Amino acid sequence: MTSKLFLSGILTVAVVALIALFYSTSQPAVGSGYIGWPVHLQTATTTTVGPDTNVTLFADAADCKSRVVSTRGSAIVVSFGDTAGYGSTTMALTDGHLQAASTTVAYESGTYGCGRMTALGYSSTTITTSSF
Numbered sequence: 001m002t003s004k005l006f007l008s009g010i011l012t013v014a015v016v017a018l019i020a021l022f023y024s025t026s027q028p029a030v031g032s033g034y035i036g037w038p039v040h041l042q043t044a045t046t047t048t049v050g051p052d053t054n055v056t057l058f059a060d061a062a063d064c065k066s067r068v069v070s071t072r073g074s075a076i077v078v079s080f081g082d083t084a085g086y087g088s089t090t091m092a093l094t095d096g097h098l099q100a101a102s103t104t105v106a107y108e109s110g111t112y113g114c115g116r117m118t119a120l121g122y123s124s125t126t127i128t129t130s131s132f
Contacts, residue, residue, distance in 0.1 A: 039065045039132040049076055050124035051093065057117045057129050064114040066132045070104040074125035080107070081115030093122060101125075 042064070049055045057078070058067055069078070077096030096119075099105055107117070119127070 042131045044128070044130045046126055046128050048124060048126050049119050049121035051121055054118050054120050057119050057127075058131060060116045061114040061131070064109050064131055066109060067107045067112070067117060068104060068130040068132070069099060069107065069119070070128040071099055071101050072125055072127065073101060074121050074123040075099060075101045076119045076121045076125070076127065079118045081113045081117075093120060096120065 047055060047057065057069065058064075069076075076099050077093055078099055079096045121127075
């Protein structure tokens with residue numbers, strides 16, 4: 001009877017140790033950040049966009065968690081995951097996704113991906129971009 005209790009105790013301690021080890025090991029985020037977990041700023045830039053030229057805001061990346069775009073004086077349109085160069089060559093103000101003037105939007109990679117992101121402004125304006 002004591003040998004069964006001893007083996008049960010050892011097995012219980014081993015299971016608890018494995019669970020503790022699993023939860024103490026950091027898990028890499030793939031595709032998007034875990035809710036509530038910190039991320040680290042990779043890049044931050046200020047860019048001018050306007051109606052005449054499509055601007056690449058973010059290049060195609062292997063890994064990103066979130067991309068943040070802040071507009072100031074003018075609305076912009078953005079294009080996501082552009083691997084064929086569509087946004088960089090043919091995007092017009094009637095195409096893409098509208099981001100209103102004087103807004104900040106976090107484009108989470110689980111939804112929008114980590115592909116190239118381009119923008120075109122309704123008028124010349126300065127925007128701030130950050131990648132996490």
